[in-house]
Amino acid sequence: MGTAETVPGVSGGTVALVVGVYDTAIGSASRLVTGARLALADLPRGRGFSRAAREFRQVPWGLIVPLLLGMFAALVLMAGLVEGWVEDQPVQSRALFFGLVLASLWVPFSLAARAPRADGATGPWRAGEVLLALLGAVAAFVIVSLPPGEVEATPPIIVAAAAIAVSALVLPGLSGSFLLLTFGLYETTLSAVNDRDFGYLGLFALGALLGLASFVKLMQWLLDHRQRVTLVVLTGVVAGCLRALWPWQDEDRALLAPDEHLGAAIGFGVLGFVVVAAFAVAEHRAKKRREAAAVRAVEGHTGGGRHRAGAPTP
Template sequence: MGAAEVVPGVSGGTVALVVGVYERLIDGAGRVVTALRLALTGRWAPARTELNRAHWPTIVPVLIGMVVAVLVAARLLEPLVEDHPVGARAVFSGLVLFSIVVPARMVGRWAGRDVAVAVLGAGVAFLLTGLPPGGDVDPPLTLVVPAAAVAICALVLPGVSGSFLLLTVGLYQPTLAAVNDRDVGYLGAFALGAALGLGLFVKALQAALRRHHALTLALMTGLMAGSLRALWPWQEEDRSLLAPDDGALPMLALAVGAGMAVTAALLVQARVERRAAAALPAAPGHTDR
């Protein structure tokens, strides 16, 4: 997830959804937000109860992995994307395209409104990912805070890339530079904005998953599909799309290869889940027929 968030156009929320930890992370983030709100009003016992209900065996390893990956990816992935943009986008497009099946299957039986919401989400993502990038400038910290609040929402929303949003408003390069240079002031402002964004957004998303589970997942499916526009390998710097060039076949091979890797991972995950389910003891009163 951390590596994905460093690459514009790739969503960390998508990665969480594909590997099966998305809903646990959203639930945990919602409980942390609730615990902080209770603690601010002096209700310490309920706050501790909320914290204890979060799935920390999932949250802690994910957070550690993300921090390490962001630090490493900021050094490695960003130059790779700059030096080989077409190939990088081809790989990422294959990863996202073949991953769309994950939220689509979680919807279950698609109703007409699910399809409509998915199409709407795809259209919105397509339009947003076509916005021209902003200029890279030395941004004031007062701009960093709201930008981080918006970008962190993309972290928990599959199909939307936080790095891509930062790139759109011209804060992608300054943020990578701040990570690499350990700019405490910039990173502190970014962390403040991220905390505010999560606090405002994650509870709404948690409620949506609880009350309108299929509809929310249908929206996520559409967002993932629409975001593929950002990963079309052949683009101008202003993000206008180009026709494939003479090197289209190798790029197609990269995309298909990345997609097959995702498919293989999903098949392995499904097999592990089936074996785990088969190993569970039968419920009381259950008899084989």
């Protein structure tokens, strides 16, 4: 996820969906935001830390701590490498990420099909849901078509840009790095990471916290109360954002016909697709094994209980 966030056009949220940690990450972030808010409200009034601690205890730290450490390490270690590769090999790098994101479309698509509708039923997409996904795709397509800009990196601009970019981390399909590129702050931010510019990074972290606090609660509510509709829209958004990863485009993001490096682009695109498809298949099989083990455990417990009670074993 950390490496993905250094690449314009690739979303860390998409990676979280593919590897199956998206819901947990959003729920944990929501708990952390609520806990921090309660601590800030209760401690100055002498009400103690109990309400905040209750929220913090519900965070699965065994997952979240390694996840955050991995993201931070990737941001620090990969920023320079990814920046150089994207600049030196733009066609090949975009082709690789196009294949990655194209394969990842299956994840929100299939999750939406399994999510319940308003009436509690599940099943294939309906015509209205397809239309809703198309609207999401069009909106994302328009956003990622905006030409790159250039703004002065003043403290208010840095905080605002970070708040918007980190919201894209929560939203699969939309890339925070791509939004920074649109604002004209992508290279400045990567340079700050590489040069350890802690003044800039502190302002960026402040904006990121503000963005998370304002957006993550919304996503948590949508996933809790409008899960199917949310996943349908996310599928459309991820599809629309593929426009940003078309391998051949000019500096103003105008799409071009395939010309040079066609063979390499196809190869990298297929490689990216296969990598994500392998992750998805492995996760699906692991989930099936976990479900089968849970069923066997329940059946064994029930059978053992009946046997001890003198009832015939089924």
